[in-house]
Amino acid sequence: MFRFFEKRIDPYPKDEPATPPRKLLPFLLHFSRPLLPWLILMSVLTGAISALEITFFDYMGQLVDWMGAADRGTFMQTHGRRLLLMGALVVVAYPLLVLVQSLIIHQTIFGNYPMIARWQSHRYLLRQSVSFFQDEFAGRISQKVMQTALSIRETVMKLMDVFVYVIVYFVGTVVLVGQADLWLVLPLVLWLGGYLTILFHFVPRLQKVSMAQSDARAQMTGRIVDSYTNIQTIKLFAHTMREQDYARDAMDEFMQTVHGQMRLVTQLTVSLHTLNALLLASIGGIAVWAWLQSSISLGAIAVAIALVMRIRSMSDWILWEVAGLFENIGTVQDGIATLAQPLAIADASGAKDLVVRNGEIRFDHVRFHYGRKAKVIDDLSLVIRPGEKVGIVGRSGAGKSTLVNLLLRFYDVEGGRILIDGQDVAQVTQESLRRNIGMVTQDTSLLHRSIRDNIRYGRPDASEAELLQASQRAHADEFIRDLTDAKGRSGYDTQVGERGVKLSGGQRQRVAIARVLLKDAPILVLDEATSALDSEVEAAIQEQLYALMEGKTVIAIAHRLSTIAVLDRLVVMDQGRIIESGSHEELLRQDGLYAALWRRQSGGFIGVDLEDAEA
Numbered sequence: 001m002f003r004f005f006e007k008r009i010d011p012y013p014k015d016e017p018a019t020p021p022r023k024l025l026p027f028l029l030h031f032s033r034p035l036l037p038w039l040i041l042m043s044v045l046t047g048a049i050s051a052l053e054i055t056f057f058d059y060m061g062q063l064v065d066w067m068g069a070a071d072r073g074t075f076m077q078t079h080g081r082r083l084l085l086m087g088a089l090v091v092v093a094y095p096l097l098v099l100v101q102s103l104i105i106h107q108t109i110f111g112n113y114p115m116i117a118r119w120q121s122h123r124y125l126l127r128q129s130v131s132f133f134q135d136e137f138a139g140r141i142s143q144k145v146m147q148t149a150l151s152i153r154e155t156v157m158k159l160m161d162v163f164v165y166v167i168v169y170f171v172g173t174v175v176l177v178g179q180a181d182l183w184l185v186l187p188l189v190l191w192l193g194g195y196l197t198i199l200f201h202f203v204p205r206l207q208k209v210s211m212a213q214s215d216a217r218a219q220m221t222g223r224i225v226d227s228y229t230n231i232q233t234i235k236l237f238a239h240t241m242r243e244q245d246y247a248r249d250a251m252d253e254f255m256q257t258v259h260g261q262m263r264l265v266t267q268l269t270v271s272l273h274t275l276n277a278l279l280l281a282s283i284g285g286i287a288v289w290a291w292l293q294s295s296i297s298l299g300a301i302a303v304a305i306a307l308v309m310r311i312r313s314m315s316d317w318i319l320w321e322v323a324g325l326f327e328n329i330g331t332v333q334d335g336i337a338t339l340a341q342p343l344a345i346a347d348a349s350g351a352k353d354l355v356v357r358n359g360e361i362r363f364d365h366v367r368f369h370y371g372r373k374a375k376v377i378d379d380l381s382l383v384i385r386p387g388e389k390v391g392i393v394g395r396s397g398a399g400k401s402t403l404v405n406l407l408l409r410f411y412d413v414e415g416g417r418i419l420i421d422g423q424d425v426a427q428v429t430q431e432s433l434r435r436n437i438g439m440v441t442q443d444t445s446l447l448h449r450s451i452r453d454n455i456r457y458g459r460p461d462a463s464e465a466e467l468l469q470a471s472q473r474a475h476a477d478e479f480i481r482d483l484t485d486a487k488g489r490s491g492y493d494t495q496v497g498e499r500g501v502k503l504s505g506g507q508r509q510r511v512a513i514a515r516v517l518l519k520d521a522p523i524l525v526l527d528e529a530t531s532a533l534d535s536e537v538e539a540a541i542q543e544q545l546y547a548l549m550e551g552k553t554v555i556a557i558a559h560r561l562s563t564i565a566v567l568d569r570l571v572v573m574d575q576g577r578i579i580e581s582g583s584h585e586e587l588l589r590q591d592g593l594y595a596a597l598w599r600r601q602s603g604g605f606i607g608v609d610l611e612d613a614e615a
Helices: 002-007 024-069 075-109 112-126 130-134 138-180 182-229 231-236 240-292 297-337 400-407 430-435 451-456 462-475 505-519 535-549 584-590 592-600
Strands: 361-367 377-385 389-393 415-421 437-440 521-527 553-558 569-574 577-582
Touching: 002 075, 024 075, 024 297, 024 462, 075 112, 075 138, 075 297, 112 297, 112 521, 130 400, 138 182, 138 297, 182 231, 182 240, 182 437, 231 240, 240 297, 297 361, 361 389, 361 400, 377 400, 400 437, 400 521, 400 553, 430 437, 437 505, 451 462, 451 505, 462 505, 462 535, 505 535, 569 584, 569 592, 577 584, 577 592
Parallel strands: 389 553, 389 569, 437 521, 521 553
Antiparallel strands: 361 377, 361 415, 569 577
């Protein structure tokens, strides 16, 4: 039975996630559509349960009157059938309704609802641009996903479940009490006015402080996660105390929101209990007065007092549910700012997969400036022929890595085009573009998974033999087999830690090279691919990289000019433009910037004068 209701909703919808709306109600509906029939059924059952509870109170009042006026000898003959009906409602109908409602809420909705929001949000955020993640703490983004998903569920369920229950209950109470004596309705109406006044006074303030608290919590979490992620840097510079202060500043901001929230809570609690006390006293007083005037029965008094006691106990719960509702609304609105951002880099409408037949790369009058005034890439044109191995040389800030980022479409060009075999990279799918380009970067980052998983990331369907061959070619197998982790896993099953921190820089780079060797893409990009390796390992791997380059179009960026001097052509960049192009010998004969850089090398690296260095 449980499994049947748990399987009514697929928590992982297969539809491609669209950009969530930026307004509250459409945003909530965006993640609620798969559950709408079940949410409506939940509300119907809630209304039925609350109506049944009101009926119980009515029966109790009638029972008091029957027992006060009936003859014990004929009581069961007169009222037995009604008593059996009441018993059937209490013992059979009510528990069945509660059972079905509970199965729908707890088995069908409760777990699946936030998981749908998490799943869709995560899939959508994975399509966001690199710059989106560079502008935010990773911990902050992940917390937005988790918090917002739960708040979506709480907001919608409170709106559709709690309010149905409250409306049916209060209307039923007014009807029952009004039937006994219209004067008893007056305290209820006045109480409702006071209750709504309390709501309108405190709830917006609680919403405001809850939004501030949600943001402060995310900021606090982001700073803590940032410290843990960069723990090696913190210890290297002996800044433990500085990091404590950095986190404490965020914690203090969070505590200020907590104090503000708790002050409102105290005021709210006192106001509510005072209002409830006035309701009980007035209903009791009017009931006694009406009884003295013989205008109300004892059963009606019993019903009125019982309903007022029930409303008193419910009012505190209702108020906190409403406060919780607005707190969750605040969290959702805060999450909208992150989760509903349009994709900065999106596939064009009707984009097709890139097909690389030859591997020609053409930069056609490309312009790009990262939103700055100064251009990083300025009207650059470059053709890399199929199978050609081209080295990109230049001072820091010349635009070398930016050129590669534009090729991979981590950013969109602001002018011109980039073509691969005549196909504009802006008109093909990003997935297919990056599948056809293998890249090894200087700042190698590994996933917090096993060595095997990290290497196989290059080609998930690769066999174990192919994986081992790639590892051996990258000279990684020799150290991998000696690795172990804290849980006793060894060799290729060893976990590498977050961003690969358990490995040395050279080891991470060899794993990354093995990953690209396994991927075997037709276009290869090397951005300081061997910078973290010692000379002996670099020399060994360089041979494998040269072998890997066979039959591929290659772009290689390096400050160590000796590693790219043997390539077919070298392109020298400066201030976003190509100023020289040719083979190593040709550029030396030109005696331009490349020759100057070559002469100023120390230990095989480009020397950068302070006056020449660019930010």
